[in-house]
Amino acid sequence: MxxxxxxxxxxxxxxxxxxxxxxxxxxxxxxxxxxxxxxxxxxxxxxxxxxxxxxxxxxxxxxxxxxxxxxxxxxxxxxxxxxxxxxxxxxxxxxxxxxxxxxxxxxxxxxxxxxxxxxxxxxxxxxxxxxxxxxxxxxxxxxxxxxxxxxxxxxxxxxxxxxxxxxxxxxxxxxxxxxxxxxxxxxxxxxxxxxxxxxxxxxxxxxxxxxxxxxxxxxxxxxxxYNEPQNVFVAKFIGENNILDGVMRDDFWVEFAGKNFVCVDKGFARDEAVDIVIRPEDIAIVAPGGDNLAGVVRNVTFKGVHYEMLIESAGFVWKAHSTVMSQSGQEVGMRIAPDLIHVMRKSEYSFIDALPETLVERAGLSNAERGVYTMPVGVAASSATH
Amino acid sequence: MKTRYLSLPYLIWALVFIIIPIGLVVYYSLTVEVDGKLIFSWANYKQALTPSYLLALWRSIWLAFVCTVICFALGYPIAYIMASREYASKGFLLFLFLVPMWMNFLLRTYSWLSILERNGFINSLLRLLSLPEARILYTDKAVVLGMVYNFLPFMILPIHTVMKKMDSSIIEAAQDLGANGRTVFLRVVFPLSIPGVVSGVTMVFMPSVTTFIISKLLGGAQFMLIGNMIERQFTESRNWNLGSAVSVMLMVLILTSIAIFTVVDKDGEGGALF
CATH class of the missing domain: 3.40.50.300 (P-loop containing nucleotide triphosphate hydrolases)
Structure with a gap:
């Protein structure tokens, strides 16, 4: 043979x-x-x-x-x-x-x-x-x-x-x-x-x-x-995602959304600006307080298997999935396990907030379906320049 | 309800300009004038079936057939080439073929007269090359030439339209399944272009078989096609009854031939004429 x-x-x-x-x-x-x-x-x-x-x-x-x-x-x-x-x-x-x-x-x-x-x-x-x-x-x-x-x-x-x-x-x-x-x-x-x-x-x-x-x-x-998209384009195109700017402080240590997180990635330069991709289903909704990210539920949509929630935290709107319903306006905490934080090197797609409209439309998908959210400029800048 | 009212002007138009005149032609064909009165008679049809008329009819059909075959042989490749991918964007070529149609039909036919006549363009050219003169004018050839020249666009246009509409992925599918250029054409392109061919053939054959101007100008006064026979009855001879009978005969012949064509082309566009 x-x-x-x-x-x-x-x-x-x-x-x-x-x-x-x-x-x-x-x-x-x-x-x-x-x-x-x-x-x-x-x-x-x-x-x-x-x-x-x-x-x-x-x-x-x-x-x-x-x-x-x-x-x-x-x-x-x-x-x-x-x-x-x-x-x-x-x-x-x-x-x-x-x-x-x-x-x-x-x-x-x-x-x-x-x-x-x-x-x-x-x-x-x-x-x-x-x-x-x-x-x-x-x-x-x-x-x-x-x-x-x-x-x-x-x-x-x-x-x-x-x-x-x-x-x-x-x-x-x-x-x-x-x-x-x-x-x-x-x-x-x-x-x-x-x-x-x-x-x-x-x-x-x-x-x-x-x-x-x-x-x-x-x-x-x-x-x-699906699990290890190589850049923001792939992450955006394959399923719904939260995409944030982050800074790699050290091996296994990344900072984004104004907090430090333990992650499983290494090999980046010290203080290298990176993209952080977190899937909505990987966010655990917990009680507010402690070390968790604090946010306020802005919108809850029933999707059949789960509830889809838009949670505002420090100016960024997260998309999270949970089988437990939270009320709109409720304060919640969000926890993300280290291996569910996807750290990516910056690419030409990093600075595009969404897929170009025409491409998305022609693909028969709306931005909302893609789970792409525009990050407020202030937040993006602050987390990247700390 | 509303559409019924909207169709009224067209119904009136059809009645006044199509149905009543045809009725009159049929009426005239079945009558003869006796002392200023029209009385029923088969005499016109009997006369219309005499050898001189049948010969003219046969000649008309034969020349129209020859003209249709030539138009098809010339027009199909032209339509095919112009619809192909390389030329699809070049509307100019099609435009060139259609430009003559904008000019008056009589003028165009007269111009052939001066090209073909004894001291015309062609013979001057032949003389210049010390070749024997050609006698083309006032022959069958000149009449067929005039017909082909005038009616070729009617063959090209419908075929071109069908070719243009043909989905290129169907051709690619045939190639994909192992068909080379020739097989693609024979098994896919040509069968799919048949509706256009039927339209083209009908649109060329019908005016050719009934023409009398082309035969009169390029065939000469003695050149008798069925169209000339009819024309003469309505003008010189002033026998409208006989003219009507020959017209009805021709009409029946044409309608039968289209009917046959429609049966052959079951679901094509040529059938739209029926």
Whole structure:
């Protein structure tokens, strides 16, 4: 067994359209049978990356290595990858069976074999008996299944999926997420999946590659991305967060929100300015007083599993989750365990209070959902310059 | 209720300018004038079915067919190229093809007269190159040329529109599934462009089969297409009844051919004509 671990390698990919750089310095590898997700807001270059792998775009610079060989000069129809397009892109002049058979017919496969494969595929995507239906008469979810079947019937080494569930409603999307993940495990095919939905990415992926502005921000297992975001952008994009300025006083000792905290991070310069990221669910609401951060509850929203509270403390509004309800106006204390304080080096994203509005809107998310709060300038400055 | 009132002017328009005139044509075709009175008769149809009329009809259909085929052969690639990604932003090219349409149809046809005539542009050029003169004017070729020139935009436009609307991801999907350029065209692009082709063919064939100006100017006075036969009955011969009968015959022929086309193109846009 001398199989290469990396099935696809993108090497120093750069892509420019006219004067605008869409991708720069993209280096990533995709392992065999891996479910890799390219995650990022609209316009971050994730779809362009996918199209470069599919052969629909040529990178301005860099190389695409497939199983050890460059496929840069191979046209799409000669690549061992198949794509599920964002808008399904089914052939409207063909019925379901003809759509699925398209790839096999081009390969001049035996007609009995084609028939058998169509049946297998329809069974796989739960559409048995739909073979003679016109694709235009199908619902969005059904069309998507046909698109997946049409791609998978060719037994590609890699399946590329470009926001395939974007047009489906929430319930159907959740179902399809499970189905896709199951299919991927069952068939043992490498999936490269593009989405702007961080929850989808966390649910399905073996590896997530977070992108923004044409640059890879972080790559890793979903747990790592969630628990140890490398910069403020990743922290903001993956789930809700409280983000504060802090100063690393010494190893395992950080100061923010006007207090000193014990943390688990080390290796920073003395008094280095850092970003502090604390997840709402990591804040324990306790009685006021003592060494805890003191704050006043400003707003309480019931979210089903927990209450979401906005707690004002020394001019900063914290977002905290708790299963115990507090009253608006109530004074509370907040405690954060040392290992739940995420300390990050300052990056180009540190000084952006929120994701650019347009990106957030295009990603279909509001600032409130992202849990991004604007920190009063005074507080930010004071904690950083102490 | 409101829309019904809004549609009233159009209904009146249709009645006055379409339905009543057609009724009159049918009425005239079924009558002959005897002592200033119109009486019912099949005589006009009997005459319309005599060899000279049938020959003109056959000739009209044949030339219109040739013109449609040429327009398709020229227009399809033009429409395809102009809708392609490299030219999509260059509306100028399409504009060039449409500019002649803004000029009067008669003027444009007259200009061919001076190009094709004995001492016209083409023959001067041939003489300059010491080549034998070509007699083009007053032949079938000149008539077909005039038709193609005048009706080509009607072929290009509908095909171009369909091509433009075609989702590029469908083409990419075909490539993705292993289809090379030729297969993509034959299996996906062409089948999806058929509605445009049907519209284009209809829009070129119908005016070609009924034209009488082009045949009169470029075919000469003796050149008889069915349109010229009808025109002559309404002008020189002043036999409106016979003219009407030939018109009705032609109308039935055209409607039948569109009906056949519509059946062939089940769900296409050409059917919108029916």
């Amino acid at each position: 001398n199989e290469r671990e990396h099935l696809i390698d993108l090497v120093d990919i750069e892509k420019t359209f006219g004067t605008s750089t869409v991708l720069s310095n993209i280096n990533l590898f995709i392992r065999r049978n891996e479910f890799l997700t390219l995650l990022g807001p609209s316009g971050c270059g994730k779809t362009t990356t996918l199209r470069i792998i599919g052969g629909f775009e040529r990178p301005t610079r860099g190389d695409v290595i497939f199983d050890g060989k460059s496929i840069l000069n191979l046209p799409p129809y000669k690549r061992q990858v198949n794509t599920v397009f964002q808008k399904y892109a089914l052939f409207p002049n063909m019925n379901v069976a003809e759509n699925i058979a398209f790839g096999l017919k081009i390969k001049k496969a035996d007609s009995r074999y084609i028939k058998r494969r169509i049946e297998e595929m329809l069974k796989l995507v739960n559409l048995s008996g739909y073979d003679k239906r016109q694709v235009t008469s199908l619902s969005g979810g059904q069309q998507q299944r046909v698109a997946i079947a049409r791609a998978l019937v060719n037994e590609p080494s890699v399946l590329l999926l470009d926001e395939p569930l974007g047009a489906l409603d929430l319930k159907l999307r959740k179902e399809m997420q499970m189905e896709l993940k199951n299919m991927q495990k069952k068939l043992g095919i490498t999936f490269i999946y593009v989405t702007h939905d961080q929850e989808e990415a966390l649910t399905m992926s073996d590896t997530i590659c977070v992108m923004n502005a044409g640059v890879i921000q972080q790559m890793g297992r979903p747990e790592d991305i």
